[in-house]
Amino acid sequence: DVKVTQSSRYLVKRTGEKVFLECVQDMDHENMFWYRQDPGLGLRLIYFSYDVKMKEKGDIPEGYSVSREKKERFSLILESASTNQTSMYLCASSFRGGRAQEQYFGPGTRLTVT
């Protein structure tokens, strides 16, 4: 059974803290994605990676960075958390097939920055 796991379901951090969100997939997928989900705005792509150590900016990369040192793991980093980064963060993965493939999502991390 395919599986994408995220390190925490709920996280509370203070403004200015450095925050790490971890995502692990066990499907040997090449592509991994980080989305942010806010009411009324849908799913917005922050960053994605199509291979180890490769990354591309999505639609809203400001204030975020990512790291992919191993194929199965994709980390999202908030260098200095701010209150406007309070949101639900979803990780997803897919095969790389030349066209967009079915994405498998993790359960999400609800981050609150106070």
Next chain:
Amino acid sequence: QQPVQSPQAVILREGEDAVINCSSSKALYSVHWYRQKHGEAPVFLMILLKGGEQKGHDKISASFNEKKQQSSLYLTASQLSYSGTYFCGTETNDKLIFGTGTRLQVFP
């Protein structure tokens, strides 16, 4: 740019039908549909490819009009289990741009 979904919300009685639309300002190569139940992760429903046929998933089907740059999701004889938020995703360079979602609630 995000595709636009309409309506934003739908309320149905069990057994009723619904249509959710997804429109893009850009040429579409494919459209993906996902459903997210409350408190859960989004789950893939189907992909519609440019030049492809209408697809179905149980009593949920979809169409893709390349000329109009839009896709529609049809839910027939809705069931309680259809409740959730539906997202369309349009393909751009191996990644998806998701719409803002349509919240569907089905009541007994």
